[in-house]
Amino acid sequence: MLSRHVVQDSASLWLHYYVKTENGPVLVKVPQAEFICFCASANLAALLSIPALGVVRTKALPLHNFDLDNVTAIYCQSRQGFRHLIKGAIDLGIDLFEADIRPEQRYLIERFIALDAEFMGHYVEDIPSSALPVFIAQRARKRSFDIELKSISLDFECSFNGELYSVGLYGRNEKGDEYQKVIMVGNQTDQGSNKQPDGEFARIVDDIQWVSDEKTLIIALINWFADYDPDVVIGWAVVTFDLALLYRRAKLHGIALTIGRGKSELGWKVADKYRPETLTLPGRVVLDGIDWLKAAFYRFDSFSLEFVSRALLDRGKAIHNVENRGEEITELFHQNKLALAHYNLNDSRLVWDIFEKTQLFDFAIERSRLTGLELGRVGGSVAAFNNLYLPYLHRAGYVAPSGAASQGLESPGGYVMDSIPGLYRDIVVLDFKSLYPSIIRTFLIDPKGLIEGLSSQESDTVDGFLGAKFSRRSPILPQLIKTLAEHREEAKAENNAPLSQAIKIIMNSLYGVLGSKGCVFHDARLASSITLRGHEIMKQTRKWIEELGYQVIYGDTDSTFVWLGGKSPQTGIGEIGKQLVDIVNRRWKEKLKNEMKLDCYLELEFESHFEQFFMPTLRGSSEGSKKRYVGAYTKPDGELELVFKGMEQVRSDWSPLARRVQQELYFRLFSKLDVVSFLRGVIDDLKLGKLDDELIFTKRLRRDIKDYTAKSSPHVKAAQKMCQHTSDEQYSRKGTKVEYLITLNGAEPVKFQKSSIDYDYYIDRQLQPISDPVLTILKVKFESIASNQLSLI
Known part of the structure; x- marks a missing residue:
């Protein structure tokens, strides 16, 4: 399916699906379409009294809302009547359920159709041969096809x-x-x-x-x-x-x-x-x-x-x-x-x-095939969740809530451990594979399961957080993740990278959807039962690893950084990493089986080995930083590869000079090369004007200049000066690329630089911050280098 539409004519409502078949494009029309929503049956009479609804029919269904009320479906045959229904319900303070699901989308998801479909019906015979063929569909079902798109x-x-x-x-x-x-x-x-x-x-x-x-x-x-x-x-x-x-x-x-x-x-x-x-x-x-x-x-x-x-x-x-x-x-x-x-x-x-x-063509197709989102639609995580979840929810006897149960992301984020700063040899990184999806699957976290769990006997539930209890009976979301995980393993085995990547992104988006107030299923008890369980898992994993004689120096959401002690191991690093993974995974399986009677789908993996690793302190403090480190490993060709996380090297708001110097400083630190002479040479060249081309900052305006509340940002000031010099308003618009230097008179656009470059700014505000962490290890002060008064050490 290429595009999906709902079309109102004078007599009725139609669904239009433009599809590509083996014989070319066809317009499929589904007749007698309706706008559909649900209400608590007790509120039906009040809703039907709303004026200007047009032709409406209702049907009591064996479904309940999340308050366990009986519900009735309301079917409107015109867009205008449906709008009157929604507005009237708001005025009456009555909740409508699933009123935001578009008819052309509901028709497909109720039939588990995502991208590929087979329609049964007949062609319209009086269509000119030069026009697009029209097919009137009476039925549709999910089918898989492999048709080349032009x-x-x-x-x-x-x-x-x-x-x-x-x-x-x-x-x-x-x-x-x-x-x-x-x-x-x-x-x-x-x-x-x-x-x-x-x-x-x-x-x-x-x-x-x-x-x-x-x-x-x-x-x-x-x-x-x-x-x-x-x-x-x-x-x-x-x-x-x-x-x-x-x-x-x-x-x-x-x-x-x-x-x-x-x-x-x-x-x-x-x-x-x-x-x-x-x-x-x-x-x-x-x-x-x-x-x-x-x-x-x-x-x-x-x-x-x-x-x-x-x-x-x-x-x-x-x-x-x-x-x-x-x-x-x-x-x-x-x-x-x-x-x-x-x-x-x-x-x-x-x-x-x-x-x-x-492979973006294939990625877009696989994403649509997995989620039911229109081919070509970017974003749409909430819509994708609804497409996957709603047909199973209806078959389980429920309709979706009318809105989020709580306002916003009240649950805490991922667990970030206090780091132990320093320069290390042999750091092993262990990652939990798809941690949040694994938590959902293991601990049976599910919107329907929460509603049923709160009214079930203790023996039939799994405890969550913030008072959550999840039913053990037929959870929907854990089963969806199980299916996605199995499909991803198949995709990886078949070297289908676009499908594997699409599944990974969808699985990892599920927590974000449940944690967003834009999703009607959002409930702080759901999101917290994922993140706080993640905190518990990371803390327990650290405890087990340290009981084995190793030190955990840092942890972030799903990654644990383990120092092997600084001594050359008798066995290979990879073997130690594998042993740690096997022990932790076995202990989690035993713990969850014995204490909670749950099958464990948590899987710790040996992610990487840094031969050298640097965890800096917070600036001006002895406290270890978070989400900032540099690691190094030797590539197969013998070259040293550096990995920067959260450092200036990976941030575009630092000058090219600062990023180049930082790369070289850590390369020299890890390679035991002279850092001080290199840095002194850079400062000398900077003062002589030899590095001016590396001092240009490049940043885009994220909004029109008039919409900035604080005009102190250097790139905004530079953009304002560009507008003043050229009288051209295009330089004030969102997306404009601003290239500027810091001069003795502040930020100036490169094209209209009038003042001398402020070299002291680049030394004090660019080079010193990136140099201090390295120089601290060497017990050298930046000031002694910048002033060419290096003391003997």
Whole structure:
């Protein structure tokens, strides 16, 4: 299924599903649809007295709410009537249950349908052969299919004011056959020069469709969509920039943007809110590279196409000045359109190759297939939980609550142990595999189980926290996690990385959903029974390890850092780690079986071994820090690899110089190389102006400047100065990349630097904080190095 819709006509309500079949796209229509919700049966009469409900039917069901009241289903045949029902219920102070579940979604989840389905019914015969086939469905069921989706990477080039110059389109099929096309305003001879196309530019001449103006470009693109007919459109900020820009330009020219299937129009559910969640494009799926990399938990210092493509593909944009590409794009449009077409296609190809390299196509499909979320929807953890949980809840005799039982995340977070700072050799890291999902499964934590447990006999329950008791009988959530865990092991065995990653993310999101007041199942007793049980598990694990003669120097949520004592072990490090894991896992199984009569699904694993490890103190204190450390291990090629956690090295708000120096300081510390001479040389070069290029801070505005309550942030001040110097408001907008230096007159944008660089700031506020932890180990004071008055030690 590509997209899902509910459509109201004059007579009735329909569900529309645009699906891709082995024989092409089809519009499936389900007739006689209804908006559905539930109420306590005692409140039905009051609700039916609400005016303007339209055609409504009701049915008493063998279901209960979480207060154990009998419930009745209410079925509305119009959207307007359903809205009146919801508003009237609010005015009467009456709870409605599951009123937020959309009809097109409920139809699927009640049948356990996620992405693939088989519809039974008949085709409409009087549809023109050129139109999209229409199928009237009477029944549907879950089926699995493997159908190739036709995808295209789309990218626009435009002027500073948004006028479209060209659109690049690139794709490949499963056989590796390429497709590429550029629709460009102008003509091949309109170059502003007498240069003949040669080399790589000459190869794309036949791939360009020349059009006379922007309006003709838009019409040509609409025709292209009808002809090529892609199922999936990908791009970089493709919704928030490309499609939003296309929509605005089409609107300017009075063109109906009919690029959806069946000549349906692209639109937005909320005016002027150009976001993936507000986009409507019937019959097509839109995947934005930035959003989907983040959804798959990729992390980059910058999510610009240039940065990500360099990191993943080792190549980037086909332009000389990436930072000022707007000016160069306009120049190419007027001087060398073939070069602009090459640049345009290269951007489209970069996006395609990033999707293939990271398997984002497969990840998006597997995520939808697992959760029932629409293909292309990012986020949606609460909706995914509902899709998975509700059909089982209904079959167990309950409807979902009307809202959260408590307001917010009252439960504590993960357990973070006080650290023992210092420089260590041989630290073993032991991790509990999927700790929170394992806790849910082991201790039978479940929304339905909580309701039933509170009214059950003691022998039939498992104690939680904050007074929670969970029924041992047929819990839903632990069974869902069991199924997901089994599927993940199968995916790993089959080397299906996208499926394995999708399952891992879903499993780990379950605690977050239960801990969020945006979820109707949220209850502090549920969330606390997970996190506080995690605290208990981590403390007991530490106790068992230390009883074996080892020291635990730190622990964080699910990880335990064990010092082996500083002596060369008789057996291998890996063997010691395995022994610790085996002992702890065995003890947990015995403890839970004997004390709580529970099967244990907690699984401690030997995660890693740091040959050297540094846990710093809090600045200006002897107390150990938390969530900050540096570890080192030797790679197979013999090189020393450093791992930074929570240090300045991994934070983008420190200068490139500070990050480079910190990396080198710890490399020298662990390699027993001279730290002091290196640091003195850096400070000397800094004062001589040799390192100015490494002093530039780069940060983006997270909101418009006018929306910042505190204007003291250096990058905000620098952005304000850019606006003042240029009189250009674009530098004040959210997302603007600000490059600035700290000068004797504060933060100044690099382009408009007037004052001298404040080298003392970089020494005192950048180099000293990152140097002090290392120098403390060496018993050297930073001041003695900075002043070139190093004492003999």
